[in-house]
Amino acid sequence: MQFSIIISLLLHTGFxxxxxxxxxxxxxxxxxxPPIVQVEILEITEQTNVPEVSKREIEEKEDSEKKKEDVKxxxxxxxxxxxxxxxxxxxxxxDEEIIKPEIVEKKSVVNMPIRKPVIKKKDNFDPLxxxxxxxxxxxxxxxxxxxxxxxxxxDSTDTLVNKLxxxxxxxxxxxxxxxxxxxxxxxxxxxLVVKVKISLRPDGSLMKPPEVTDHQRMNKPSQKYxxxxxxxxxxxxxxxxPIKTPAVERYDDWKELQLNFDPRDILR
Amino acid sequence: MxxxxxxxLFFTLLSITNAVALIEIDITEGNREPLPIAITxxxxxxxxxxxxxxxxxxxxxxxxxxxxxxxLFAPINEEAFIQKNAAMHLRPRFEDWxxxxxxxxxxxxxxxxxxxxxRVEFRLWDTLAEKELEALVLITTLDNWRRISxxxxxxxxxxxxxxxxxxxxxxxxxxxxxxxxxxxxxxAIMDQDGENHRHLTSGKELxxxxxxNPTKQEITYLSYFKNLPRVYLLNIETGNQEVVGDFPGMTxxxxxxxxxxxxxxxxxxxxxxxxxxxxLKSRVVxxxxxxxxxxxxxxxxxxxxxITFNSDRGGSQQIYVMDNDGRNQKRISNEGGNYAxxxxxxxxxxxxxxxxxxxxxxxxxxRTNGEGxxxxxxxxxxxxxxxxxxxxxxxxxxxxxxxxxxxxxSSTLWSIDLTGFNERKIETPQDGSDPAWSNLLQ
Numbered sequence: 244m245q246f247s248i249i250i251s252l253l254l255h256t257g258f259x260x261x262x263x264x265x266x267x268x269x270x271x272x273x274x275x276x277p278p279i280v281q282v283e284i285l286e287i288t289e290q291t292n293v294p295e296v297s298k299r300e301i302e303e304k305e306d307s308e309k310k311k312e313d314v315k316x317x318x319x320x321x322x323x324x325x326x327x328x329x330x331x332x333x334x335x336x337x338d339e340e341i342i343k344p345e346i347v348e349k350k351s352v353v354n355m356p357i358r359k360p361v362i363k364k365k366d367n368f369d370p371l372x373x374x375x376x377x378x379x380x381x382x383x384x385x386x387x388x389x390x391x392x393x394x395x396x397x398d399s400t401d402t403l404v405n406k407l408x409x410x411x412x413x414x415x416x417x418x419x420x421x422x423x424x425x426x427x428x429x430x431x432x433x434x435l436v437v438k439v440k441i442s443l444r445p446d447g448s449l450m451k452p453p454e455v456t457d458h459q460r461m462n463k464p465s466q467k468y469x470x471x472x473x474x475x476x477x478x479x480x481x482x483x484x485p486i487k488t489p490a491v492e493r494y495d496d497w498k499e500l501q502l503n504f505d506p507r508d509i510l511r
Numbered sequence: 512m513x514x515x516x517x518x519x520l521f522f523t524l525l526s527i528t529n530a531v532a533l534i535e536i537d538i539t540e541g542n543r544e545p546l547p548i549a550i551t552x553x554x555x556x557x558x559x560x561x562x563x564x565x566x567x568x569x570x571x572x573x574x575x576x577x578x579x580x581x582x583l584f585a586p587i588n589e590e591a592f593i594q595k596n597a598a599m600h601l602r603p604r605f606e607d608w609x610x611x612x613x614x615x616x617x618x619x620x621x622x623x624x625x626x627x628x629x630r631v632e633f634r635l636w637d638t639l640a641e642k643e644l645e646a647l648v649l650i651t652t653l654d655n656w657r658r659i660s661x662x663x664x665x666x667x668x669x670x671x672x673x674x675x676x677x678x679x680x681x682x683x684x685x686x687x688x689x690x691x692x693x694x695x696x697x698x699a700i701m702d703q704d705g706e707n708h709r710h711l712t713s714g715k716e717l718x719x720x721x722x723x724n725p726t727k728q729e730i731t732y733l734s735y736f737k738n739l740p741r742v743y744l745l746n747i748e749t750g751n752q753e754v755v756g757d758f759p760g761m762t763x764x765x766x767x768x769x770x771x772x773x774x775x776x777x778x779x780x781x782x783x784x785x786x787x788x789x790x791l792k793s794r795v796v797x798x799x800x801x802x803x804x805x806x807x808x809x810x811x812x813x814x815x816x817x818i819t820f821n822s823d824r825g826g827s828q829q830i831y832v833m834d835n836d837g838r839n840q841k842r843i844s845n846e847g848g849n850y851a852x853x854x855x856x857x858x859x860x861x862x863x864x865x866x867x868x869x870x871x872x873x874x875x876x877x878r879t880n881g882e883g884x885x886x887x888x889x890x891x892x893x894x895x896x897x898x899x900x901x902x903x904x905x906x907x908x909x910x911x912x913x914x915x916x917x918x919x920x921s922s923t924l925w926s927i928d929l930t931g932f933n934e935r936k937i938e939t940p941q942d943g944s945d946p947a948w949s950n951l952l953q
Contacts, residue, residue: 278748279728279952280655282662285648287632407534416536423541424614427930428583428672428903430860440533471673474637474644478614479541481639501535508539 406496411489415500418486423479425506429468437469437476437504445494448485453477456501476504545585546671547612549592549638550575553619553631563621566629566656573660574617576704577678578667581904582933587613608638615644615671617663629653633663635670645670657706658952665951677899678703681949682906683721683730684924686710687942691913691920696944698732700747703948705938711745720764720895723949726771730947731755733765742776744791756789756796764808769815775799777807777820786820786837799837810862811835812855812879819843819853819862819879830864832879843881852895855879857950858902861929865894865907874907874927887931900950904928906937908944 407415429435438457442450455461455477461470480502489497552571555563578584593607608616619633628650635645645666649659658679665676686699698711698718712718712734719740721732728748733740742755742765755765760780767774768788775788786799786809800806804824811818819832830844830853844850848868855862861876866886872893875886893909906926913920922944924937937943 280652280658282655282659283650284662285650287646287648412534412536416538419536419538420540421542423538424546425541425543426546426583426672427543428674430858438535468673471671474640476538478637478639479538482614497534499533501533503535503537504541505537505539506541509541509543 406493407489411497414489415486415497418483419479419502422483423504424475425509426471426475427509429472429506429510431507431510432468433507435468435472435506435510437473439473439476439480439502439504440499441480441502442499443486443488443497445488445491445498446485447488449480450498453480472504472506476502479504545583546614547587548578548584548615548617548667548671549587549608549611549613550578550617551592551619552589553621553633555621559621559623562623562653566653567621570619570621570631570656570660570663571617573657573704574664574667577661577664580704580935581668581677582928582930582935583668583672584615587611603636603638605636605638605641608636613638615667617667619663623653624650627653629656629659631656631659631663633666635667657702661702661704674903675901675951677901677904677948677951679952680900681723681952682924682937682946683723683949684908684939684943684946685718685721686939687922687944698730698745699939699943701939708940711747720945722766722947724767724771725769725950729771731765731767731774733763742774744774755791756794758796766810768811769813775809775811775818777809786818788835799833800840801837806831808852810854813857813859817855817879819855821851821853828867830862830877830881832862843879844877844884845881846884854896854898856898856902857900861902863896863898863905865896874905876905876929885931887927887929888925888934893925895945897947899926899948906946906948908946910944 437455439453439455441453444450453476455473457469458473460466461473463469550571553567555567575586579586591611593610594604603616603618614637616636616638617633618636619631622630622632624630629652631649631651633645633647633649634643636642637644647663647666649662651659661678661680664678668674668676668678680703681700682703683698683700686697687694689695694717695714696718697714698721699708700711701708711730717735719733721730723730729744729746731742731744734743735741736754740761740763741758742762743752744755745752755762755774758778760778763777763779763784765774765776772792773788773790775786777784778787783803784805784807785801786806787796788799789796799809799818800820800822802822802824804822806820806822806824808821809818810820816835817832818835819830821828822831823829825842828849828851829842830850831840831842833840843862844864848866850864850866852865853862854864856876860878862879863874863876866873866875871889871891873886873889874893874896875884877884887905890909891912893907896905896907898905904926905928906924909923909925911919911921922942924939924943924946925934926937927934937946
């Protein structure tokens, strides 16, 4: 009797153990995944960002190597301080947005005199003579006359907007097509067109840094794609520098150009 | 005085004339080649050379591999570098980098701090505009350098494309081995570049359709227990596992809601399959579709307001979209052929799918209203696309047919980007299927 109870107990225990061990939870191996180790991130752009320098300025600086060395040495000085500060920047983009507008604002001031060549142009004319023309007719026609007279000596074509022939425009366009690396990752967006104004020297090199006409949009936090696109356009202009230009005799026609970088068809 | 006014008037008119006359040139095409970028070995001081020389090499190799694989960048061979890395923690000589056609440059400096911590200072430069685009310091443990590398890749990607990166992520998939009729299927997890590969289940039970919780280190998957498919939850940090609910029928295709608080799935009862959602806190189950046809593969839109799913209610398998409460069910696929496995893009703009037509299987995308269908890749058999967290790349699996002897069958993981040009095989130790991409690690 006792013997059979012991046997029964043992068998029951064995059965219970087998059942429990058979549950899926016991079948799983211990998971051995390396834990995600946290990384502390600090934003240092603000302290070390080097202001943008135009190409010409760099050329001037190249003459004095010593000065350049000083700049280099002065670069990373501020970094150790940062670590000690509690400024853990969780969203670097946010800080960046706050700081950059200042830089661009400065840039825009530097780039302001777009109409400079216009002022030069006025020296070619006798103001009094033109004043007489304006005085003679009171409607808008004289402006047309003035324009015609002004450009007659430069170009025989009648149109004022297209002073370059189609093939000349194509020649310029094809150079920028090759230089522009399109940021292909962008979503479709019909407002993504970047207009860049460039001023050229007679040899086709950039007279001053290229300027995005809507540069304020670059700094809006919601306009990340525009910023990336604008930067790619500016790189294209620099990469193409100097461009092959139409005849130097017609310098006045092409010394200022507006390039409209429009990726809409490509992203579609 | 009159003359003066006339003069002012004239010059104003002249400047307007000139502004109008500014020649505009439209650049509507460009170079679609990947952006040439140089990634230097990170600089370190001689005192740290023993500990850091290897990390320096590995770190730049990982960044380079990440950026190359995404198809948007062309890393330049280190041998072409003119400026050597000794000085790279300072302002670069941009002329040297332009000479080798590099448009962007990654430099950095490594340092040991607090005895055993790794401090990585990284900078991204625009070599043409000669300006710094990004500068960050990352501090972590020495053995965590691989994650730092992926984070740097993410920052470079984000700064140069405007889109968040997807390199600091993991991939979950079903690792397969054995002959076709006796496949052993284990749940496996790895970094997106195939490193740190681990198996999560032993292979005794069949596992299917693993999916990440978008908000924490948790996954859901389907596993057969006593020949009955059930939805499981597994915490990959603690290893805790549980069955989600005890349903009268079979549950399939589980997927988390964007907030991670619900699981949406299909439940088959009496030969009819419908979409159900379960609140993970209250465990309350709500039925969303009620149709005699087979409704399956539900997936939430990123805002959680809409759900896309698959149904054969119209006679063939098609993609439908409905509100999150089951209302306004509408068919969106209309281009012919059968559609399956719809997945809403994390960017919200597209739905990825598998399409079966003319005997082939294609992975494609369409807008959320069904327009603009694009097939990215076609093959003998492939399915189950899963989005990268930035909605730019899809990962899926592809099978090859077995020959008459039953040999030659394989199942491999692949990725393709939205352009359809950058298709890559993802190497796994064994065969793989049903991949799922995690969000960026927190």
